Amino acid sequence: MNVAVIGIGRIGLPVATAIASRGHTVLGCDTDGARVAQVNRGENPIPDEAGLGELLARVVAAGTLQATSETTAAVARCGTVLFAVAVDVDADGRADLSNLEAACASVAAGLRPGTLCIFDTTLPIGTTRRVLTPLLERGGLRVGVDFHVAFSPERLLMGRVIEDLTKYPKVVGGVDADGGRKAAEFYRAVYGGDVFELANAETAELSKLAEGAYRDLNIALANELAQVADAHGVDFLEVIRAANSQPYAHLHSPGTGVGGHCIPVYPRFLIQGAGPSSLSARGREVNDAMPAYAVERVASVAGSLERKRVVIMGLTFRPNVAVTAHSNASDLCREFEARGARVFGHDPLLTEEGVRSLGFEPAPEPLSGYNIAVMHSYHAAYAATDWRSLAPILLDARNAVDRASVEASGVVYVGIGRPLHID
Ligand SMILES: NC(=O)c1ccc[n+]([C@@H]2O[C@H](COP(=O)([O-])OP(=O)(O)OC[C@H]3O[C@@H](n4cnc5c(N)ncnc54)[C@H](O)[C@@H]3O)[C@@H](O)[C@H]2O)c1
Numbered sequence: 305m306n307v308a309v310i311g312i313g314r315i316g317l318p319v320a321t322a323i324a325s326r327g328h329t330v331l332g333c334d335t336d337g338a339r340v341a342q343v344n345r346g347e348n349p350i351p352d353e354a355g356l357g358e359l360l361a362r363v364v365a366a367g368t369l370q371a372t373s374e375t376t377a378a379v380a381r382c383g384t385v386l387f388a389v390a391v392d393v394d395a396d397g398r399a400d401l402s403n404l405e406a407a408c409a410s411v412a413a414g415l416r417p418g419t420l421c422i423f424d425t426t427l428p429i430g431t432t433r434r435v436l437t438p439l440l441e442r443g444g445l446r447v448g449v450d451f452h453v454a455f456s457p458e459r460l461l462m463g464r465v466i467e468d469l470t471k472y473p474k475v476v477g478g479v480d481a482d483g484g485r486k487a488a489e490f491y492r493a494v495y496g497g498d499v500f501e502l503a504n505a506e507t508a509e510l511s512k513l514a515e516g517a518y519r520d521l522n523i524a525l526a527n528e529l530a531q532v533a534d535a536h537g538v539d540f541l542e543v544i545r546a547a548n549s550q551p552y553a554h555l556h557s558p559g560t561g562v563g564g565h566c567i568p569v570y571p572r573f574l575i576q577g578a579g580p581s582s583l584s585a586r587g588r589e590v591n592d593a594m595p596a597y598a599v600e601r602v603a604s605v606a607g608s609l610e611r612k613r614v615v616i617m618g619l620t621f622r623p624n625v626a627v628t629a630h631s632n633a634s635d636l637c638r639e640f641e642a643r644g645a646r647v648f649g650h651d652p653l654l655t656e657e658g659v660r661s662l663g664f665e666p667a668p669e670p671l672s673g674y675n676i677a678v679m680h681s682y683h684a685a686y687a688a689t690d691w692r693s694l695a696p697i698l699l700d701a702r703n704a705v706d707r708a709s710v711e712a713s714g715v716v717y718v719g720i721g722r723p724l725h726i727d
Pocket residue numbers: 310311312313314315316333334335336339375388389390391392403404406407408424425426427458459460461462565566
């Protein structure tokens with residue numbers, strides 16, 4: 305098969321590479337010329353994506369994956385088009401479809417009769433049918449008659465995309481009936497795994513939003529119960545272990561909030577326009593309030609934060625992945641600064657410019673002599689941290705650090721839903 309993948313970013317590139325490695329001819333289309341050139345040299349732009357480097361070098365050398373900025377010409381050579389262009393939220397919390405709409409315009413101009421278009425990007429309900437398909441039809445072909453459209457969300461974790469591609473069933477739903485059926489056939493042929501063919505695109509869109517809303521709300525519940533635990537001096541990690549020891553509870557972990565492209569974003573697609581889901585809105589409020597709660601908890605130990613030197617370590621949204629979208633590290637920085645603290649940022653996965661772009665003053669190495677340290681994303685590179693010389697107080701934003709070793713160094717440990725041990 306000849307497949308065009310539109311958007312060869314964190315998701316699109318591993319997807320394109322995996323399809324090419326199965327013997328199909330893939331054209332990866334992107335407006336980012338530097339990325340196109342890098343991929344065509346066989347160089348991996350996403351080094352923290354497991355297995356991608358080796359596979360990418362192989363498929364580029366074999367000629368089964370080629371990158372291009374000429375989307376329209378590439379689409380004209382392909383029977384299947386996958387869209388993996390990112391959709392984020394704007395300042396009002398509404399889906400910003402501008403990049404995806406531009407991609408549709410480029411694709412529409414190259415569409416041929418019989419082409420199957422599949423949208424992989426998570427979308428508000430109804431977007432595939434009502435917003436994107438009409439843009440594709442502007443090329444002159446009619447959906448369900450001349451070409452086909454389906455929605456099929458990616459259910460992948462950054463860092464292990466290639467493994468996840470075949471780990472869970474692929475969910476598909478068509479805008480036209482043939483679109484759903486053809487998309488299911490495509491994924492069975494390419495990945496060979498299970499495919500859930502749903503009634504239509506809207507069902508598939510809501511299934512992905514439901515996965516995200518479930519996780520965001522579950523974390524919000526954990527965050528609220530962790531505050532109850534704090535009020536009563538109870539260790540919430542013990543509570544989770546006990547409650548989850550029967551099959552009906554699946555409590556997630558509390559922390560200083562939820563980051564990344566996905567979980568904090570998708571509930572907003574259910575709040576704005578395509579909802580309304582008042583629970584999703586409430587979950588967002590609870591999770592968005594966690595940085596202020598965490599900083600208040602530190603202040604309950606440290607007293608006034610005025611002129612305190614604070615270092616926040618691990619600025620990415622989760623450990624060992626160099627992605628900073630919606631990272632709570634910036635929210636924690638804002639909360640500390642609002643109380644007069646001087647905040648420094650450190651992350652071995654980011655350049656100094658990357659640290660500055662998140663609003664931080666880069667922390668000079670070695671890290672020592674602060675009043676307060678925050679372990680936000682506990683990267684493997686922090687495993688040998690000398691807690692004693694770092695700071696007398698540690699905020700463990702994700703309850704990820706070994707508390708006993710921190711306290712054995714004489715450092716006061718502050719967690720979320722963890723009792724304070726202070727004399
Ligand atoms: N990142 C995740 O963990 C994850 C997980 C599951 C699903 N998803 C879905 O995948 C989508 C893509 O996420 P990502 O992390 O790969 O984003 P990304 O920003 O890494 O990649 C998007 C790519 O699209 C390119 N692009 C922008 N406009 C374009 C256009 N008009 N034509 C061609 N290319 C264009 C960009 O240059 C970029 O390379 C997300 O919106 C989300 O719905 C992401």
